[in-house]
Amino acid sequence: MSQIGALITHPPSEGVEFARIEGEIGKDKGIKVRTLYTGICGTDRGIVRGALKFAYDPSGFDFQVLGHECIGQVESSNSDIFKKGDLVVPLVRRPGDCPNCRIGRPDNCSDGNKHEAGITGLHGFMREYFYEEAKNLVPVKNKDLAKIAVLTEPLKNVVKAFEVFEKVSSRSIFQNEFSTNEGKNALIIGSANEAFLYSFVAREYGFETYMANRHPIEDSKLEMCANFGVKFVDYSKDVNFPTNFGLDLIIDTSGDPSTIVRFLRKATYNAVVILFGTNGRAPDGVITGADIDWIVERNITICGSVDAARIHYEKALDLIQKWHLAHPGVMDRMITGIFKPEETNIFTVKPTGEIKSVIKWNELG
Numbered sequence: 001m002s003q004i005g006a007l008i009t010h011p012p013s014e015g016v017e018f019a020r021i022e023g024e025i026g027k028d029k030g031i032k033v034r035t036l037y038t039g040i041c042g043t044d045r046g047i048v049r050g051a052l053k054f055a056y057d058p059s060g061f062d063f064q065v066l067g068h069e070c071i072g073q074v075e076s077s078n079s080d081i082f083k084k085g086d087l088v089v090p091l092v093r094r095p096g097d098c099p100n101c102r103i104g105r106p107d108n109c110s111d112g113n114k115h116e117a118g119i120t121g122l123h124g125f126m127r128e129y130f131y132e133e134a135k136n137l138v139p140v141k142n143k144d145l146a147k148i149a150v151l152t153e154p155l156k157n158v159v160k161a162f163e164v165f166e167k168v169s170s171r172s173i174f175q176n177e178f179s180t181n182e183g184k185n186a187l188i189i190g191s192a193n194e195a196f197l198y199s200f201v202a203r204e205y206g207f208e209t210y211m212a213n214r215h216p217i218e219d220s221k222l223e224m225c226a227n228f229g230v231k232f233v234d235y236s237k238d239v240n241f242p243t244n245f246g247l248d249l250i251i252d253t254s255g256d257p258s259t260i261v262r263f264l265r266k267a268t269y270n271a272v273v274i275l276f277g278t279n280g281r282a283p284d285g286v287i288t289g290a291d292i293d294w295i296v297e298r299n300i301t302i303c304g305s306v307d308a309a310r311i312h313y314e315k316a317l318d319l320i321q322k323w324h325l326a327h328p329g330v331m332d333r334m335i336t337g338i339f340k341p342e343e344t345n346i347f348t349v350k351p352t353g354e355i356k357s358v359i360k361w362n363e364l365g
Protein backbone atom coordinates (compact mmCIF):
# COMPACT_ATOMS: atom_id res chain seq x y z
CA MET A 1 0.00 0.00 0.00
CA SER A 2 1.47 3.38 -0.98
CA GLN A 3 1.68 6.09 1.63
CA ILE A 4 1.57 9.80 0.75
CA GLY A 5 2.05 13.07 2.59
CA ALA A 6 -1.14 14.89 3.52
CA LEU A 7 -2.37 17.65 5.82
CA ILE A 8 -4.95 16.08 8.07
CA THR A 9 -7.40 17.46 10.62
CA HIS A 10 -9.89 16.03 13.09
CA PRO A 11 -12.84 18.40 12.84
CA PRO A 12 -14.51 19.82 14.81
CA SER A 13 -11.45 19.48 17.11
CA GLU A 14 -8.60 21.91 16.55
CA GLY A 15 -5.20 21.12 15.02
CA VAL A 16 -3.53 20.08 11.78
CA GLU A 17 -0.61 17.76 11.09
CA PHE A 18 1.47 16.77 8.10
CA ALA A 19 1.12 12.98 8.18
CA ARG A 20 1.51 9.90 5.99
CA ILE A 21 -1.81 8.47 4.86
CA GLU A 22 -3.00 5.71 2.56
CA GLY A 23 -2.49 6.97 -1.00
CA GLU A 24 -5.14 4.88 -2.72
CA ILE A 25 -8.18 6.32 -0.91
CA GLY A 26 -10.97 6.68 -3.48
CA LYS A 27 -9.02 4.87 -6.21
CA ASP A 28 -12.27 3.59 -7.75
CA LYS A 29 -13.09 7.17 -8.82
CA GLY A 30 -10.70 6.49 -11.67
CA ILE A 31 -8.74 9.68 -12.36
CA LYS A 32 -5.49 10.16 -10.43
CA VAL A 33 -4.65 13.84 -9.95
CA ARG A 34 -1.25 15.08 -8.74
CA THR A 35 -1.80 18.13 -6.60
CA LEU A 36 0.19 21.16 -7.80
CA TYR A 37 -1.00 23.94 -5.47
CA THR A 38 -3.60 24.27 -2.75
CA GLY A 39 -4.76 27.64 -1.44
CA ILE A 40 -5.22 28.46 2.22
CA CYS A 41 -8.32 30.38 3.23
CA GLY A 42 -10.18 31.43 6.35
CA THR A 43 -12.23 28.23 6.33
CA ASP A 44 -9.06 26.09 6.53
CA ARG A 45 -7.79 28.25 9.38
CA GLY A 46 -11.20 28.05 11.09
CA ILE A 47 -11.09 24.23 10.93
CA VAL A 48 -7.53 24.20 12.30
CA ARG A 49 -8.61 26.57 15.08
CA GLY A 50 -11.52 24.24 15.91
CA ALA A 51 -13.93 27.11 15.29
CA LEU A 52 -16.01 25.50 12.55
CA LYS A 53 -18.28 23.16 14.46
CA PHE A 54 -20.11 22.09 11.29
CA ALA A 55 -16.92 20.47 9.85
CA TYR A 56 -16.66 16.69 10.21
CA ASP A 57 -14.67 13.64 9.09
CA PRO A 58 -15.67 11.53 6.08
CA SER A 59 -17.68 8.45 6.97
CA GLY A 60 -15.38 5.55 7.99
CA PHE A 61 -12.37 7.77 8.75
CA ASP A 62 -11.09 9.30 11.98
CA PHE A 63 -9.47 12.21 10.10
CA GLN A 64 -10.20 14.51 7.19
CA VAL A 65 -7.68 15.67 4.60
CA LEU A 66 -7.82 19.48 4.62
CA GLY A 67 -8.04 21.77 1.58
CA HIS A 68 -10.63 22.83 -0.97
CA GLU A 69 -8.77 25.35 -3.19
CA CYS A 70 -6.72 23.32 -5.65
CA ILE A 71 -5.13 23.03 -9.06
CA GLY A 72 -3.81 19.62 -10.08
CA GLN A 73 -2.51 17.66 -13.05
CA VAL A 74 -3.92 14.35 -14.28
CA GLU A 75 -1.47 11.51 -13.70
CA SER A 76 -3.62 8.68 -15.08
CA SER A 77 -7.19 8.49 -16.27
CA ASN A 78 -9.91 5.97 -17.06
CA SER A 79 -11.95 8.68 -18.78
CA ASP A 80 -12.16 9.86 -22.40
CA ILE A 81 -12.52 13.42 -21.17
CA PHE A 82 -9.18 13.75 -19.36
CA LYS A 83 -5.74 12.46 -20.27
CA LYS A 84 -2.37 12.38 -18.52
CA GLY A 85 -0.92 15.89 -18.24
CA ASP A 86 -4.25 17.78 -18.29
CA LEU A 87 -4.65 20.53 -15.71
CA VAL A 88 -7.79 20.37 -13.60
CA VAL A 89 -9.56 22.19 -10.78
CA PRO A 90 -11.69 19.89 -8.59
CA LEU A 91 -15.18 20.89 -7.46
CA VAL A 92 -15.64 21.37 -3.72
CA ARG A 93 -19.34 20.78 -3.12
CA ARG A 94 -20.89 17.42 -3.89
CA PRO A 95 -24.66 17.14 -4.19
CA GLY A 96 -27.12 15.52 -1.82
CA ASP A 97 -30.57 14.67 -3.11
CA CYS A 98 -32.58 17.88 -2.66
CA PRO A 99 -34.08 19.44 -5.82
CA ASN A 100 -31.30 22.05 -6.13
CA CYS A 101 -28.58 19.42 -5.73
CA ARG A 102 -30.29 17.25 -8.33
CA ILE A 103 -30.18 20.02 -10.95
CA GLY A 104 -26.44 20.58 -10.43
CA ARG A 105 -26.77 23.47 -8.02
CA PRO A 106 -25.49 22.05 -4.69
CA ASP A 107 -24.41 25.63 -3.94
CA ASN A 108 -28.13 26.30 -3.41
CA CYS A 109 -28.65 23.07 -1.43
CA SER A 110 -32.00 23.28 0.32
CA ASP A 111 -31.57 20.71 3.10
CA GLY A 112 -27.85 20.91 3.99
CA ASN A 113 -27.18 17.31 3.00
CA LYS A 114 -24.37 18.13 0.56
CA HIS A 115 -20.69 17.46 1.27
CA GLU A 116 -17.69 19.74 0.82
CA ALA A 117 -14.19 18.46 0.14
CA GLY A 118 -11.88 19.29 3.03
CA ILE A 119 -14.74 20.70 5.12
CA THR A 120 -17.79 18.51 5.63
CA GLY A 121 -17.45 14.75 5.37
CA LEU A 122 -15.23 14.48 2.30
CA HIS A 123 -11.44 14.40 2.02
CA GLY A 124 -9.88 17.55 0.63
CA PHE A 125 -6.95 18.13 -1.69
CA MET A 126 -4.01 18.93 0.60
CA ARG A 127 -2.19 15.69 -0.25
CA GLU A 128 0.32 14.61 -2.85
CA TYR A 129 -2.36 13.15 -5.07
CA PHE A 130 -6.02 12.20 -4.98
CA TYR A 131 -8.58 10.34 -7.11
CA GLU A 132 -11.62 11.95 -8.69
CA GLU A 133 -14.43 11.28 -11.14
CA ALA A 134 -14.50 13.26 -14.40
CA LYS A 135 -17.76 14.99 -13.44
CA ASN A 136 -15.99 16.62 -10.48
CA LEU A 137 -13.07 18.05 -12.45
CA VAL A 138 -13.04 21.30 -14.41
CA PRO A 139 -10.45 21.42 -17.22
CA VAL A 140 -7.85 24.20 -17.33
CA LYS A 141 -6.85 24.55 -20.97
CA ASN A 142 -3.85 26.88 -20.64
CA LYS A 143 -0.68 25.55 -18.95
CA ASP A 144 0.33 29.17 -18.19
CA LEU A 145 -2.39 29.10 -15.53
CA ALA A 146 -0.82 26.13 -13.70
CA LYS A 147 -0.26 28.23 -10.57
CA ILE A 148 -2.79 31.08 -10.71
CA ALA A 149 -5.74 28.79 -11.46
CA VAL A 150 -5.57 27.93 -7.75
CA LEU A 151 -7.60 31.18 -7.52
CA THR A 152 -10.48 29.55 -9.44
CA GLU A 153 -12.17 28.24 -6.31
CA PRO A 154 -12.32 31.57 -4.43
CA LEU A 155 -13.22 33.41 -7.66
CA LYS A 156 -16.09 31.08 -8.46
CA ASN A 157 -17.81 32.30 -5.26
CA VAL A 158 -17.60 35.84 -6.61
CA VAL A 159 -18.99 34.85 -10.01
CA LYS A 160 -21.96 33.20 -8.30
CA ALA A 161 -22.57 36.25 -6.08
CA PHE A 162 -22.73 38.42 -9.20
CA GLU A 163 -25.29 35.99 -10.64
CA VAL A 164 -27.32 36.69 -7.47
CA PHE A 165 -26.80 40.42 -8.06
CA GLU A 166 -28.05 40.11 -11.65
CA LYS A 167 -31.16 38.23 -10.61
CA VAL A 168 -32.03 40.63 -7.80
CA SER A 169 -31.24 43.83 -9.69
CA SER A 170 -33.49 42.82 -12.59
CA ARG A 171 -36.57 43.56 -10.44
CA SER A 172 -36.29 47.22 -11.53
CA ILE A 173 -34.25 49.21 -14.04
CA PHE A 174 -30.85 49.13 -12.36
CA GLN A 175 -28.55 50.22 -15.17
CA ASN A 176 -28.16 53.69 -16.65
CA GLU A 177 -29.85 54.98 -19.83
CA PHE A 178 -27.19 53.25 -21.92
CA SER A 179 -27.93 49.89 -20.26
CA THR A 180 -24.55 49.73 -18.55
CA ASN A 181 -23.38 50.07 -14.96
CA GLU A 182 -21.15 53.08 -15.77
CA GLY A 183 -21.76 55.72 -13.14
CA LYS A 184 -23.03 53.14 -10.64
CA ASN A 185 -21.05 52.73 -7.44
CA ALA A 186 -19.97 49.46 -5.86
CA LEU A 187 -18.36 49.15 -2.45
CA ILE A 188 -16.47 46.02 -1.46
CA ILE A 189 -15.87 45.80 2.30
CA GLY A 190 -12.56 44.13 3.23
CA SER A 191 -9.19 43.95 1.49
CA ALA A 192 -8.19 40.28 1.52
CA ASN A 193 -8.31 37.72 -1.30
CA GLU A 194 -12.07 37.62 -1.86
CA ALA A 195 -12.35 41.42 -1.67
CA PHE A 196 -9.74 41.79 -4.41
CA LEU A 197 -11.55 39.29 -6.61
CA TYR A 198 -14.90 41.01 -5.97
CA SER A 199 -13.39 44.38 -6.84
CA PHE A 200 -11.94 43.06 -10.09
CA VAL A 201 -15.27 41.52 -11.11
CA ALA A 202 -17.14 44.72 -10.17
CA ARG A 203 -14.86 46.53 -12.62
CA GLU A 204 -15.73 43.92 -15.27
CA TYR A 205 -19.37 44.90 -14.71
CA GLY A 206 -18.43 48.55 -15.25
CA PHE A 207 -18.98 49.78 -11.69
CA GLU A 208 -17.08 52.66 -10.19
CA THR A 209 -15.50 50.40 -7.59
CA TYR A 210 -14.31 51.13 -4.06
CA MET A 211 -12.62 48.68 -1.71
CA ALA A 212 -12.74 49.69 1.96
CA ASN A 213 -11.05 48.75 5.20
CA ARG A 214 -10.53 50.44 8.55
CA HIS A 215 -6.78 50.69 8.02
CA PRO A 216 -4.44 51.47 5.11
CA ILE A 217 -3.15 48.73 2.81
CA GLU A 218 0.36 48.21 1.39
CA ASP A 219 1.51 50.14 -1.68
CA SER A 220 1.82 46.89 -3.64
CA LYS A 221 -1.89 46.24 -3.06
CA LEU A 222 -2.79 49.82 -3.98
CA GLU A 223 -0.93 49.29 -7.26
CA MET A 224 -2.94 46.15 -7.95
CA CYS A 225 -6.16 48.08 -7.28
CA ALA A 226 -5.02 50.90 -9.56
CA ASN A 227 -4.25 48.41 -12.32
CA PHE A 228 -7.93 47.43 -12.36
CA GLY A 229 -9.21 50.98 -11.71
CA VAL A 230 -10.32 50.12 -8.16
CA LYS A 231 -10.13 52.92 -5.55
CA PHE A 232 -9.16 52.03 -1.99
CA VAL A 233 -10.81 53.80 0.96
CA ASP A 234 -9.38 53.77 4.49
CA TYR A 235 -12.64 54.66 6.19
CA SER A 236 -10.96 55.24 9.56
CA LYS A 237 -9.60 58.41 7.90
CA ASP A 238 -12.30 59.08 5.30
CA VAL A 239 -14.99 58.80 7.98
CA ASN A 240 -17.89 60.17 5.93
CA PHE A 241 -17.25 58.11 2.80
CA PRO A 242 -19.17 58.31 0.51
CA THR A 243 -20.31 61.92 0.84
CA ASN A 244 -21.67 62.95 -2.55
CA PHE A 245 -23.07 59.74 -4.01
CA GLY A 246 -24.99 56.66 -2.92
CA LEU A 247 -23.90 53.04 -3.11
CA ASP A 248 -25.71 50.90 -5.68
CA LEU A 249 -24.00 47.65 -4.78
CA ILE A 250 -22.40 46.71 -1.46
CA ILE A 251 -20.57 43.43 -1.02
CA ASP A 252 -19.30 42.54 2.42
CA THR A 253 -16.36 40.20 2.97
CA SER A 254 -15.75 41.24 6.60
CA GLY A 255 -18.70 39.63 8.35
CA ASP A 256 -18.64 42.63 10.70
CA PRO A 257 -22.21 43.72 11.53
CA SER A 258 -21.38 47.32 12.53
CA THR A 259 -19.44 47.94 9.34
CA ILE A 260 -22.21 46.47 7.22
CA VAL A 261 -24.82 48.69 8.89
CA ARG A 262 -22.54 51.73 8.60
CA PHE A 263 -22.45 51.38 4.81
CA LEU A 264 -26.05 50.17 4.49
CA ARG A 265 -26.95 53.69 5.51
CA LYS A 266 -25.17 54.89 2.35
CA ALA A 267 -27.07 52.50 0.05
CA THR A 268 -29.28 54.23 -2.52
CA TYR A 269 -32.60 53.39 -4.23
CA ASN A 270 -32.85 49.78 -5.49
CA ALA A 271 -29.40 49.00 -4.11
CA VAL A 272 -28.28 45.39 -3.70
CA VAL A 273 -26.33 44.31 -0.63
CA ILE A 274 -24.63 40.93 -0.71
CA LEU A 275 -23.38 39.41 2.52
CA PHE A 276 -20.51 37.02 1.85
CA GLY A 277 -18.03 37.23 4.75
CA THR A 278 -18.75 35.21 7.88
CA ASN A 279 -17.33 35.97 11.27
CA GLY A 280 -19.27 34.43 14.12
CA ARG A 281 -16.89 36.10 16.57
CA ALA A 282 -17.51 39.66 15.32
CA PRO A 283 -18.93 42.05 17.93
CA ASP A 284 -22.71 42.55 17.72
CA GLY A 285 -23.92 45.47 15.63
CA VAL A 286 -27.09 47.55 16.06
CA ILE A 287 -29.73 47.96 13.40
CA THR A 288 -32.18 50.76 14.26
CA GLY A 289 -35.74 51.55 13.27
CA ALA A 290 -34.36 54.37 11.10
CA ASP A 291 -32.18 51.82 9.30
CA ILE A 292 -35.22 49.64 8.60
CA ASP A 293 -37.08 52.68 7.23
CA TRP A 294 -34.08 53.46 5.01
CA ILE A 295 -33.97 49.91 3.63
CA VAL A 296 -37.71 49.62 3.04
CA GLU A 297 -38.26 53.05 1.50
CA ARG A 298 -35.45 52.53 -0.99
CA ASN A 299 -36.29 48.95 -2.02
CA ILE A 300 -32.87 47.81 -0.82
CA THR A 301 -32.31 44.04 -1.07
CA ILE A 302 -29.97 42.30 1.35
CA CYS A 303 -29.03 38.73 0.53
CA GLY A 304 -26.48 36.09 1.44
CA SER A 305 -24.46 34.18 -1.13
CA VAL A 306 -22.48 31.01 -0.55
CA ASP A 307 -20.33 28.77 -2.72
CA ALA A 308 -20.97 28.26 -6.46
CA ALA A 309 -21.67 25.63 -9.10
CA ARG A 310 -19.65 24.16 -11.95
CA ILE A 311 -20.72 26.93 -14.36
CA HIS A 312 -19.14 29.50 -12.02
CA TYR A 313 -15.83 27.61 -11.93
CA GLU A 314 -15.80 27.72 -15.73
CA LYS A 315 -16.57 31.45 -15.81
CA ALA A 316 -13.94 32.06 -13.12
CA LEU A 317 -11.33 30.30 -15.25
CA ASP A 318 -12.29 32.48 -18.23
CA LEU A 319 -11.76 35.56 -16.08
CA ILE A 320 -8.38 34.33 -14.79
CA GLN A 321 -7.31 33.71 -18.38
CA LYS A 322 -8.50 37.17 -19.44
CA TRP A 323 -6.88 38.97 -16.50
CA HIS A 324 -3.65 37.03 -16.99
CA LEU A 325 -3.43 38.62 -20.44
CA ALA A 326 -5.04 42.01 -19.77
CA HIS A 327 -3.31 42.76 -16.45
CA PRO A 328 0.08 41.04 -16.75
CA GLY A 329 1.52 39.94 -13.43
CA VAL A 330 -1.42 40.98 -11.25
CA MET A 331 -2.81 37.46 -10.85
CA ASP A 332 0.67 36.21 -9.90
CA ARG A 333 0.91 38.96 -7.28
CA MET A 334 -2.34 37.75 -5.73
CA ILE A 335 -0.27 34.78 -4.56
CA THR A 336 1.76 36.39 -1.81
CA GLY A 337 3.44 33.30 -0.38
CA ILE A 338 4.31 29.73 -1.43
CA PHE A 339 4.81 27.27 1.44
CA LYS A 340 5.80 23.65 1.96
CA PRO A 341 3.22 21.19 3.33
CA GLU A 342 5.34 20.78 6.48
CA GLU A 343 5.02 24.50 7.30
CA THR A 344 1.81 24.05 9.25
CA ASN A 345 2.21 27.32 11.19
CA ILE A 346 0.82 29.01 8.06
CA PHE A 347 -2.59 27.88 9.38
CA THR A 348 -2.19 29.69 12.68
CA VAL A 349 -0.08 32.74 11.80
CA LYS A 350 -1.36 34.80 8.87
CA PRO A 351 1.66 36.32 7.07
CA THR A 352 1.77 40.13 6.99
CA GLY A 353 0.45 41.47 3.71
CA GLU A 354 -1.10 38.14 2.74
CA ILE A 355 -3.58 38.05 -0.12
CA LYS A 356 -3.37 34.34 -0.94
CA SER A 357 -0.92 31.89 0.60
CA VAL A 358 -0.56 28.59 -1.23
CA ILE A 359 1.11 25.24 -0.58
CA LYS A 360 3.15 23.70 -3.37
CA TRP A 361 2.86 19.89 -3.60
CA ASN A 362 4.38 18.90 -6.95
CA GLU A 363 6.11 20.43 -9.96
CA LEU A 364 4.11 20.82 -13.16
CA GLY A 365 4.88 17.73 -15.22
Ligand code: NAP
Nearest residue numbers: 042190191192193194213254256259276277278305306307
Ligand atom coordinates in the same frame (compact mmCIF):
# COMPACT_ATOMS: atom_id res chain seq x y z
P1 NAP B 1 -10.36 37.13 5.19
O1 NAP B 1 -9.00 37.47 5.64
O2 NAP B 1 -11.21 36.41 6.15
O3 NAP B 1 -11.08 38.49 4.74
C1 NAP B 1 -11.75 39.31 5.62
C2 NAP B 1 -11.47 40.74 5.24
O4 NAP B 1 -12.38 41.58 5.96
C3 NAP B 1 -10.04 41.17 5.63
O5 NAP B 1 -9.52 42.00 4.63
C4 NAP B 1 -10.29 41.98 6.90
O6 NAP B 1 -9.34 42.97 7.10
C5 NAP B 1 -11.62 42.62 6.54
N1 NAP B 1 -12.31 43.18 7.70
C6 NAP B 1 -12.51 42.62 8.91
N2 NAP B 1 -13.19 43.49 9.68
C7 NAP B 1 -13.40 44.59 8.93
C8 NAP B 1 -14.06 45.82 9.15
N3 NAP B 1 -14.62 46.11 10.32
N4 NAP B 1 -14.07 46.74 8.13
C9 NAP B 1 -13.51 46.45 6.95
N5 NAP B 1 -12.88 45.31 6.68
C10 NAP B 1 -12.84 44.39 7.67
O7 NAP B 1 -10.19 36.30 3.85
P2 NAP B 1 -11.02 35.99 2.54
O8 NAP B 1 -10.51 34.70 2.07
O9 NAP B 1 -10.97 37.15 1.62
O10 NAP B 1 -12.52 35.71 2.99
C11 NAP B 1 -13.43 36.74 3.20
C12 NAP B 1 -14.64 36.23 3.97
O11 NAP B 1 -15.45 35.44 3.14
C13 NAP B 1 -14.32 35.36 5.18
O12 NAP B 1 -15.21 35.69 6.21
C14 NAP B 1 -14.61 33.95 4.68
O13 NAP B 1 -14.96 33.08 5.73
C15 NAP B 1 -15.77 34.23 3.78
N6 NAP B 1 -16.02 33.25 2.72
C16 NAP B 1 -17.29 33.10 2.33
C17 NAP B 1 -17.57 32.23 1.31
C18 NAP B 1 -18.99 32.10 0.85
O14 NAP B 1 -19.25 31.25 0.01
N7 NAP B 1 -19.91 32.92 1.34
C19 NAP B 1 -16.56 31.53 0.67
C20 NAP B 1 -15.25 31.74 1.05
C21 NAP B 1 -14.98 32.62 2.08
P3 NAP B 1 -8.02 42.79 8.03
O15 NAP B 1 -7.96 41.38 8.48
O16 NAP B 1 -6.93 43.19 7.11
O17 NAP B 1 -8.18 43.77 9.11
